[in-house]
Amino acid sequence: xxxxxxxxxxxxxxxxxxxxxxxxxxxxxxxxxxxxxxxxxxxxxxxxxxxxxxxxxxxxxxxxxxxxxxxxxxxxxxxxxxxxxxxxxxxxxxxxxxxxxxxxxxxxxxxxxxxxxxxxxxxxxxxxxxxxxxxxxxxxxxxxxxxxxxxxxxxxxxxxxxxxxxxxxxxxxxxxxxxxxxxxxxxxxxxxxxxxxxxxxxxxxxxxxxxxxx
Numbered sequence: 001x002x003x004x005x006x007x008x009x010x011x012x013x014x015x016x017x018x019x020x021x022x023x024x025x026x027x028x029x030x031x032x033x034x035x036x037x038x039x040x041x042x043x044x045x046x047x048x049x050x051x052x053x054x055x056x057x058x059x060x061x062x063x064x065x066x067x068x069x070x071x072x073x074x075x076x077x078x079x080x081x082x083x084x085x086x087x088x089x090x091x092x093x094x095x096x097x098x099x100x101x102x103x104x105x106x107x108x109x110x111x112x113x114x115x116x117x118x119x120x121x122x123x124x125x126x127x128x129x130x131x132x133x134x135x136x137x138x139x140x141x142x143x144x145x146x147x148x149x150x151x152x153x154x155x156x157x158x159x160x161x162x163x164x165x166x167x168x169x170x171x172x173x174x175x176x177x178x179x180x181x182x183x184x185x186x187x188x189x190x191x192x193x194x195x196x197x198x199x200x201x202x203x204x205x206x207x208x209x210x211x212x213x214x
Contacts, residue, residue, distance in 0.1 A: 011035060012045050016054060016065065025062030077103070080181060080213060081113040081128075087208035088115040088185070095198055097189035098126045101209065102139035102172070104182040108132065109140035112183075124168050124188045136163045138170030142184040146174035157199040157206075161192065171198045173206035178213045185209050
């Protein structure tokens with residue numbers, strides 16, 4: 001801690017991070033041990049976070065992340081979308097295909113930003129808000145590949161054909177090294193096979209977006 005930071009706020013944020021990393025919640029004693037502070041401090045932190053609906057406690061006294069976190073999370077998508085748009089525009093124009101940024105939303109892949117090329121005669125209509133299972137389509141599969149390759153410098157890109165739309169192929173690469181954001185950058189095009197240069201170009205775009213979000 002430095003003179004410019006708040007110890008109380010730091011502890012409150014650490015509580016939220018600890019609770020976000022567990023599915024079954026934590027007791028006051030467990031939080032006290034993990035934070036290295038006494039139980040009275042933890043009680044005060046939890047009471048404050050509860051007032052803002054960021055934490056809830058069940059009948060057994062275990063603390064869990066509250067629904068207020070979801071309201072904060074909804075504001076993340078516009079920020080992520082704005083940061084990703086320059087790289088997506090460049091990708092769409094370079095490849096001549098619809099480019100998209102996709103984030104994890106529960107068990108689904110959710111397109112939060114889409115950029116269509118301006119110079120092509122036709123392209124795939126792909127809209128922000130479109131969702132599909134993570135195990136279908138290049139965008140979701142790229143995210144799953146990143147999970148499986150945890151710790152690798154970069155898991156590479158994923159190619160698919162006809163999984164979401166007949167006659168359409170996709171290429172996507174996961175965002176890597178962005179804390180709190182799990183997603184991918186990709187393109188979708190009307191072709192039987194993805195041209196060789198598209199995969200590496202998508203990989204570069206994913207790195208650009210990741211850099212913009214750090």
